[in-house]
Amino acid sequence: MVDADELGSEVDARGMRCPLPIIRLAAAARLAVPGSVVTVLSTDPAAEPDIAAWCRMRNAELVGQEWTADDTGDFLRSRVRVG
Amino acid sequence: MTSGPPARAPLSPGHPHPSGASTQRAYLDASTVAPLLPAGRDAWLAAIDEGWADPRRLHREGRTARLLLEGARESIAADLGARTEELVFTGSHTEAVHAAVLGTLRARRRVGTRVVLSAVEHSAVLQATHFAGEPLLIGVTESGRVDVSGFTDEVGAEGVALACLQSANAEVGTRQPVAEVAEVTRSSSIPLLVDAAATAGHAAVPAGWDLLTADPRSWGAPAGLGVLAIGANTRWVSPSPADDGTERVPGAVSVPAALAAAVALRTVTAGRAESDRLRRGLTDRIRAVAATIPDTEVVGDPEQRLPHLVTFSCLYVDGEAIVDDLDRLGFAVGSGSACTASTLEPSHVLAAMGVLTHGNIRVGLPVGVTPEAVDEFCAVLPGAVARVRAMLGAEGL
Structure with missing residues (x-):
């Protein structure tokens, strides 16, 4: 059995302003296997509430959201399970 | 009219x-600033001619300005549900909010510095409490209504000096349960600041406040004036240096702006x-x-x-x-x-x-x-x- 998480995709929307990260998430979700997880990396502060609101509007599950950092700076990692 | x-x-x-x-x-886009109301504009122009003098002076020009200022105070107080002597004019709504928060925290510094407030307060309220105290933010429902039991629980916490709840939200229009919250703050002897910036001029201002703030621009009056009411039994000490002006906050009031605000508020209240x-x-x-x-x-x-x-x-x-x-x-x-x-x-x-x-x-x-x-x-x-x-x-x- 294949773990749905392993089929997931990643959207790097760092540096983009809303609504672009949400549009990228929606485009990735449309191509994703139902039940798989799309990971979104973002830096816009509006992405945090807006990804959560998108999940509610699209019946997707927000698996987790956390701020993290690498050598490019702080960014938000959101994990969304596509319905 | x-x-x-x-x-x-x-x-x-x-x-x-x-x-x-x-x-x-x-x-x-009249959520915070409405177009000038014609009646207020007329009053403003008339008061520029009649009320330009220093209202503290004893000569005829000064007395005329004083008369206009005190008439405006009485009229605005009545329309907001305050007593005339409770009403203070400031230079802006932001200044009124700052004076309300800082003056209450100063008067109650022995009690503590914590402030209970909804997460959707006006940015001036949020900023003032961050600046002078320790804010305890209370969440709201998806419709923007404050969590009443969360709010009242925190009001009972140690070291709370002030509670703030807007009468309604200026961004989404949701009215807040001020009466319910006021019942609890009153029985806990915690002063309640009600920011009525979104409501005043558009709907009745709820009772139960100890401090009240309003923004005349929202009811079609010119900028340059803020309104603060400090309840007669509310402990408040000016957070600013002493000043021998007409108000409990420093600085001269624009008499034309006060008169315009009074006439505009009376007009929108009547209609x-x-x-x-x-x-x-x-x-x-x-x-x-x-x-x-x-x-x-x-x-x-x-x-x-x-x-x-x-x-x-x-x-x-x-x-x-x-x-x-x-x-x-x-x-x-x-x-x-x-x-x-x-x-x-x-x-x-x-x-x-x-x-x-x-x-x-x-x-x-x-x-x-x-x-x-x-x-x-x-x-x-x-x-x-x-x-x-x-x-x-x-x-x-």
Whole structure:
């Protein structure tokens, strides 16, 4: 059995302003296997509430959201399970 | 009462719209600043001639200014449900809020520095409590109503010096349960600041406050004045250096602005039942049209709300682009989206409610708005949203 998480995709929307990260998430979700997880990396502060609101509007599950950092700076990692 | 200004004035040239621009304008951004009310404007102009002198002087010119100032105080106090002697004029709504928060914390510093407040308060309230105290933010429901039991629980905590709850939210129009909260703050002997910036001039100001703030610009008065009421039994010490002016805060008051605010408030208060009925009907119409646009959420409480505000968020829409598109079509609207704010931060109100912060459109109908202007707005809105979505390549997502 294949773990749905392993089929997931990643959207790097760092540096983009809303609504672009949400549009990228929606485009990735449309191509994703139902039940798989799309990971979104973002830096816009509006992405945090807006990804959560998108999940509610699209019946997707927000698996987790956390701020993290690498050598490019702080960014938000959101994990969304596509319905 | 003077007749209203034309709600639609000629559009200034230089902003053509590809879809065929409207040649007239409608100002539909009266959530915080309404167009000058003609009656207030007339009073303002008259008071510039009559009330320019220093109201502290004993000569005839000074006495005239004093008379106008004290008449304005009495009238505004009565219309807001305050006593004349409780009313303080400041230079702006922001200054009134700062004085309310800082002066109460100063008077109660032995009690503590904690302030209980809703997460959707006016930014001046949030900033002042951050500056001078330790804010305890209370969450709101998806409709923007404060969690009453969470609020009242925190009011009972150790070291709470002040509680703040707006009468209604200026961004989404949701009215707050001030009476319920006031009952608890009163029995706990915690002073309650009610910021009525969104409500005053549009609906009755709820009772139960110990401190009250209001913004005359929201009821069609000129800028340059703020209103603060400090309850007769409320402990408050000025947070500013002493000053021998007419107010409990430093600085000279603009007598023309005070008179204009009083006349404008009296005018909108007298016409409130009628403008409430008219604007509630028109905002219902906008709510219904917005709800038919795909992936659009009308936010705020559908019933417990101010009569003149409607807010909605459209998925995959850039807030700045939609405000610009509507502007070029002749409609001035507001937005809580980050790109339209000076801070680049999304609206703290929309974020606290857990609703979309992008693609946000905030409509505030001024007193005297015409049904025709709203009909025209409703007619162009779906097309404007579709255009901005197409621009971003977001159709069909």
